[in-house]
Amino acid sequence: MGLSNDPEAAVWVRRHAAQWQQLAAETAASARRTHLSVEQALQTLGAYRTLSRHLATVRSQLPGSLPAAALERTCAQLHTVVNRPARFGRAEWVRMVREDVPAAAAAVRVTTLWLAALLAVSTCAGWWLISRYPELVSLIASPQMIDGVEHGHLWTYQILTLGPPALLSARIFSNNVMVTLGAFCFGTLFGLGAFYMIAFNGLMLGGLLAFTHQHGLGLGLLKFTLAHGPVELSVMCLAAAAGTALGEALIRPAEFTRHEALRRRAAQLGPLLLACALLLLGSGLIEGFVSPRPQISILARLAIGLGYWTLMLLWLSGRLFRRTGPRVTS
């Protein structure tokens, strides 16, 4: 920083320094308040503008000086505080649920279908693999699971012994959320991470179905997954599709830089992730409270599974929370 010892400039700085400090304090205090009247907001903006204008003057008169640096630091700080987004209130939540989630789902609809196809193909591949080479089941199931199935017991109905349903639901929910977020985040590896997660889960699902089928327990496993499975698998495909979209933004950024394309795509798909988490919460509750109870009939499970899945489709297509009246714009 150079020394500027111009007496006139020093006098000018001395005359304005206290005013700058006062303006900065006032602006920062206003920016911290939750509610401001229009007058107060305009006054704050006026003060911020005055400081910016003085910064420009000081820069031209005293370039590289301490006052320029001090004023710049204060202005930059105020810039951050003043330029803040509106509070994420009820209106924003409603808009997100009603508009942003369906829009994000629509943006990845085709990719979701492709990933669902990949899941189906890898499930078939898993089935074929374990049917042909049964010894490979040790790769996807624990020795206890294998032993139980070989003795005619499905592990799924014993999970209630692991803890109360509420705790079970919480554990299942957190596990599913981690898998879903993982599918999304690993999409940044040019989409390959998402493909891997879908293919791996498909192989596991198919392999376990084939293994239980070999021991006459296939229907039991199907019965267990019927209530929560449709939404859980769909959400996994959705999250993987969102992750693939992130990867696509890196491969084909179009008119933006890769960084900017990634940022925009992530912002667009963020609401979809929240929707996925909410859907998984419901799914976890079903898996904890409904699925492990053998006394619940297969028809009831089918009704719950299909009902929840339909609800999900209606939400994601924008039909569930469709606006009934005309849109009011302010």
Place this chain on the structure above:
Amino acid sequence: MADAVLTVRSLTGVEMTLPVAGPGMRSYAFLIDWQIRLLGALAVLLIVVLLRLLPGLPKPLGAHLLVGGGIVALSIYLLYQPVAEIVTRGRTPGLRTAGARIVTLEGTTPGVGSLLIRNVFRLIDALPLCYVVGLITCMLTERHVRLGDIVAGTVMVCAAEAAGAPLERLVLHAQRSALTPDTAELVHDLLERFNTLAPAQRTALALAVLRKVDPDFDVSGTAPEEGALRARLEALLGSVERS
């Protein structure tokens, strides 16, 4: 390596720079927040354990208490960071203590979406353990950002108060001292570091500065004492009355 800065444009079109927080400041802020959430979770568990020790507590209620407490403790540990960032608008207690804040690439306060996205990507940044991926990304990128910041479009910058609030100092010097602002800052810096310098060095520096800025300073005769030099500099700055 030169200090990284984030250049932003104000409403009036004037460009400004915000100093970017480096890996050290980021780690410091993270450690403080981590300790808060860890202590919060442990406090909940401790309360649950103490409640279970109450005499006459039915056994099923005790079990439910443990389950509920476990869920609450886990929620505090896992959700503290995103919730704190959203509630404080990018200034968690850890960030505040470290003198940093999260801003967007435009230098503005980030929205809920950006803060959530940057937290979701902790899943990758935390891999394989202890935020190794995040730390490496942070060291390699120009703006010292981890993967979550890249995707969310956020940057961690030093807050103004961390830099010693230069405007306050400028005002103080302007009110009390007759020196020009830059000279006052020079004297201030010297006084601030006075005790950390070697005696010979500080005497030489004080003499050099006084000869340059104080026309009343008498250079002839015997060399003044260190204390007298310091008092003279303080008088010039206006922090004590001129004798």
